[in-house]
Amino acid sequence: MISARHAPHEKMAFQLTLRRRGISDQAVLRAMEAIPREAFVEQGDEGYAYRDAALPIACGQTISQPFVVAYMTEQLQLKPYHRVLEIGTGSGYQAAVLSRLARDVVTLERFRFLAERAKSRLAALGCGNVEVLIGDGFDVPDSAGRFDRVIVTAAMEDIPEGLLRHLAPEGLLIAPVGPPSGSQVLVRLRGTGDGFERTNLIGVRFVPALPGIAREM
Ligand code: SAH
Secondary structure, eight states, X not given: OOOTTSOHHHHHXXXXXXXXTTOOOHHHHHHHHHSOGGGTSOTTOGGGTTSSSOEEEGGGEEEOOHHHHHHHHHXXXXXXXXXXXXXXXXXXXXXXXXXTTSSEEEEEESOHHHHHXXXXXXXXXXXXXXXXXXXXXXXXXXXXOOXXXXXXXXXXXXXXXXXXXXXXXXXXXXXXXXXXXXXXXXXXXEEOSSXXXXXXXXXXXXXXXXXXXOSOO
């Protein structure tokens, strides 16, 4: 599935960058190697797919920087039996990486256009354990159930109470928290049974999470 346009040295340099920046979990590195990022960028941007940079996608959104995708995935400490919820499907790239490391992935996107495109890309790549839903991360339906891991890939000013209700006891949630424009901090919450233990990880920059289903597309 990896296109011939990408010379092996480009993919090797990609792995080296991730390692140099501190990603050491072999399963995460293998997942990053297995998922062809060029299948998730906009047409014409394939040549930039293995640079460690975020890129613009449709609907004014972005596909995250590979290091941040790998870092968040590593910090989630996934087990093969985990059920994972992602808020902010975007291109579908992060969901594809998660799909290699967890049992099931449910990913929510507020733009119908992005959700549908991600769905067909994930199907084409054989990521059969990912469910893409049009939905609002601020209003996840009760029917979605509980998840061992929750990953938010759009910046939130606060982590909504409603989202925490979907986290299994002793589960982990990772989200960029901070103002919509500017930088945010990646926050990890670990359920302790009677509350949450909070760890501030690294500074990041994500597009803002917006409430409601998008009307435009
Ligand atoms: N994880 C993506 C990058 C996400 S960009 C990837 O791998 O490509 C952030 C995405 O979150 C955007 O597509 C945006 O539309 C979506 N988003 C923003 N607010 C949301 C909300 N309330 N519910 C669901 N998705 C949301």
